[in-house]
Amino acid sequence: MTDDVLFQQDNPVTDIANPIATLRDSLSAIVGADHVLTDPALMDQYVEDWSRRWRGDAALVVRPGTTDEVAGVLRECTSRGVAVVPQGGNTGLVGGSVPAPGSSSVVLSTRRLDSFGEVDDLSGQVTVGAGATLGDVQRHAAAAGWHYGVDLAARDSATIGGTVATNAGGIHVVAFGMTRLQIVGIEAVLADGTVLSHLSGMLKDNTGYDLGSLFCGSEGTLGVITAVRLRLHRPVGRTSVALIGASSYDEAIALMSSAVDPSVRLLAAEVTDEQGMELAARLNGTAWPLAERHPLVVLLEVEDGGDASGFTGLDDEADVVVGLDASEQARLWAYRESQGEAFTALGITHKLDVSVPLPLLAACADELRGIVGGWPTVQNFGVFGHLADGNIHVEMFGPDADDLGVDLAVLECVARYGGSVSAEHGVGRAKAGELHLCRSAEEIAAMRAIKAAWDPTGLMNPGVIFG
Ligand SMILES: Cc1cc2nc3c(=O)[nH]c(=O)nc-3n(C[C@H](O)[C@H](O)[C@H](O)COP(=O)(O)OP(=O)(O)OC[C@H]3O[C@@H](n4cnc5c(N)ncnc54)[C@H](O)[C@@H]3O)c2cc1C
Incomplete structure (x- = not known):
């Protein structure tokens, strides 16, 4: 089945003369006319992804604001044989968030599903709408004294639903695991409008298949995730960040153990090569951060009270710079975090x-x-x-x-x-x-x-x- 088999000819509801207009009217009755976009200028940001590598076509964009509206939209599209592309922040990098060229599918944007539940202090959990951005979820958790374990450079655009649908990783997987490990429950809507909701937040619940897990990494192919119950972590203490020059990937890997005191928690271990460092420096207007050039630069972040005591075994020969305060750490992180943007530029x-x-x-x-x-x-x-x-x-x-x-x-x-x-x-x-x-x-x-x-x-x- 391709997404071109839309507006089935034998569907009596469809006005064959103008199927997009009738679909628009039906969806407007569900979500309100303001949230159905057919103007190409308004649809543009929904049919091209962040990297500009992937661009497609769509009949329209629909922006439901509740789970019931998502169910209504999916029921309507399914009854008409119209394909649906779920979309969160549109920061995905593999062409899954936008329709294919020549497609006449519907882009279903989840960005209005951005509700925030209260953080449950007893269990360390929170329920958020799928359209909430990762950055807002991090800030919501922090404001309540908790930490959300996933972080990535697209944090202020990527949505929680998108990170679940892609099982996003990011920079703290070594400490907290992938998105899958942060999920306690999921609410999602299937193509026929069926709502599967399991958000009660019990860590121990062995009652058959874990349906929510199936949505993790499903990339919009099974249904639309509308809300997620997340597991939070105790706040991270003060940290130190080091950039260290390395001559090979073998040396870079060895640094993860030789340069880090085993009694502290390793929060991140990243590597950038010389070309990428130069591009990032050019993009951000900054200088090469180490004394010398190296084929590779390793970034290590540790939770050590913020006094660099977590870094050990670095001999006098090592070319290293350590950041203790937040602004210096942000400066060091920028070389690694700008890689995607620097190449896209x-x-x-x-x-x-x-x-x-x-x-x-x-x-x-x-x-x-x-x-x-x-x-x-x-x-x-x-x-x-x-x-x-x-x-x-x-x-x-x-x-x-x-x-x-x-x-x-x-x-x-x-x-x-x-x-x-x-x-x-x-x-x-x-x-x-x-x-x-x-x-x-x-x-x-x-x-x-x-x-x-x-x-x-x-x-x-x-x-x-x-x-
Ligand atoms: C600068 C930059 C840095 C990045 N760094 C990382 C990184 O370190 N680690 C990493 O894993 N990724 C990274 N990414 C990729 C991207 O941010 C992630 O894949 C993110 O999880 C996508 O979230 P989104 O809301 O933008 O999803 P979208 O791009 O909108 O969609 C991605 C996929 O999920 C589906 N989808 C979205 N929302 C839903 C929903 N509610 N229900 C069902 N399906 C849905 C879409 O159909 C699509 O297939 C980076 C991207 C950029 C631009």
Whole structure:
């Protein structure tokens, strides 16, 4: 089923002469006319993603404000055979948040579902609407004396629903785990309007299948997440951040244990390469932060009372700078956090996000540098990422947007190392054709069976994950 099979000819409700107008009127009756957009200028930000790599077409954009409205919208679209693309902050990087070119599907924006429940101090949990931004959730938790464990550079645009739908990782996975580990319950709506709600917040609840887990990493293909019950953490104490020069990925990995006192909590371990550091410095108008140039720069963040006592074993030869106060730490973080933006500033960039078992990361990263660096059309590239998680991001500028030769070479290399073609961004449209490189035919068949059970007409985000 493709998302072009819309406005079925045999649907008596549809005005064949102007199906978009009748759909608009029906959806307006559910969400209010102000929240159904058909003007191309207003729809523009919903049909092109953050990276500008992915752009498509849609019949209209609908912005429901309640779970009931989401259910009504989905029922209406399903009855008309109209495909739906759920969208949160539209910061996803794999083409899953926007429709395909030539599509006449509906983009369902969740941004109005931005409610905040009170933080439950006893359990350390909170229920938030799917459209709340990650940054607002972090601030809501902090205001109540708690900490939300997921963080990433797109925090002020990415929504909680989007981070659940992609099982987002980010910079603190080493300390708190991926988004999946933060979820206690989920409310979601299936294509036929059925509401599945399990937000009671019991940590111990072994009553059959964990349906909420299935939505984690579902990328809009099973239904629309409308609310999430989140587990919070005790606040993080004062921290220190170090940037350390390294000559190889092996040395970078070794620093995670040799430079960190085992009695303190490691909150982040990131790596950026020289090209990426330079691009970030240029973007932000800052200088190279260390005394010398190095092929790699490692960022370590530890919870140590903010006095740098968490960093040990750094000999006099080490080229290191430590940030103790918040502004200095933000300055050091900016080199790593600006990587996506710095490469995107060059133009349309190929962005890959892969993972390999940590013991193989150095060998794989070196091989990837060789492949990408030697690719004739690649003009600039970076191999950086979330070091502790075996998660490498590869950014490549030069090849045409649709020239996927180097992308495929990278993904095939990762597969040879037993890695994953998507560490944290998801499969989307970008990697649907390569899913088989890291998931077996039996696993893909089981996933398809779940999709068929919950979305039998294939109208939820067609083309994503399975192609
Ligand atoms: C500068 C930058 C840095 C980033 N850093 C990281 C990082 O460190 N780690 C990381 O994991 N990601 C990172 N990302 C990618 C992106 O921010 C995440 O994938 C994020 O989780 C997407 O959230 P969103 O609300 O923008 O979702 P969208 O982009 O709107 O959607 C992403 C996918 O989720 C689906 N979806 C969205 N909302 C819902 C919903 N309510 N119900 C069902 N399906 C839904 C969409 O259909 C789509 O398939 C980064 C992106 C940028 C631009």
